[in-house]
Amino acid sequence: MKRGRHEAPAGExxxxxxxxxxxxxxxxxxxxxxxxxxxxLCARMAWLTTAQAEELTGHYVRRRLDVTRQLMLGTVRRAEELRQEYETRYADLRLALLRRHAAGACAVLACAAGVSALAGVLPR
Incomplete structure (x- = not known):
């Protein structure tokens, strides 16, 4: 049940x-x-040759993108863990609420049956 800012169903x-x-x-x-x-960074290092500056730029960009990718994957992984935890907790809360409602309904029915039986036994 993935929803982004678009509020369209996942898979659409x-x-x-x-x-x-x-x-x-x-x-x-x-x-x-x-x-x-x-x-x-390379502009501040005036002593670098053009080839060295290009190599350093390429290395920096690759490394920075690798770090960003790892951070994003970690964020996605954590979001999935949290989603699973929240879904589990939500299911537990729904089950507890259902049990409470069922117990309440049984108590009301038992009271109604008791009052009905008592009304039938007591003379008027």
């Missing part, structure tokens, strides 16, 4: 396309940010 083509597009745009923005940071 619009939702899947929107999620994939959003993921692509986020990844692209992250890559651009890493590229800018690497270029700023």
């Amino acid at each position: 083509p619009r939702s899947v396309l929107a999620d994939e597009t959003e993921g692509y745009l986020l990844a692209h923005a992250e890559r651009e940010q890493a590229q800018r940071e690497a270029e700023d």
